[in-house]
Amino acid sequence: MKIKMLVGLAGNEYSLSPGDERDFPQNEAIRLIDAGYALPVAEEKTERAVSEPAQERRGKRGKNVVSHEDNDSGDK
Template structure:
């Protein structure tokens, strides 16, 4: 589960600052959210860019 940190947090495998987004196992993510260290990541998912073909001009 992706979460966005609201406070700094470091461990043996990571060092996170406020605003950092990281994927954690669901149970760990819920624990961090409930403790006030993070919020669920609500960043909009980006769709891949699709190029529209140019309009045909006749004249």
């Protein structure tokens, strides 16, 4: 049974911190839950949707600020 620890717990085979999840034998998991050391983890069998990568979007190019038209700047 998978449980989520509320407190730290260490043994010969594990060292768990609060928030860690681990599988324990059914009777051991129930003992830890009843003692208030852990909570059962609901085993969800849900499918995860995989989204396709977003297509690259390119914005419109900015206005050209340099004029290509002849202007009367006196460079004749």
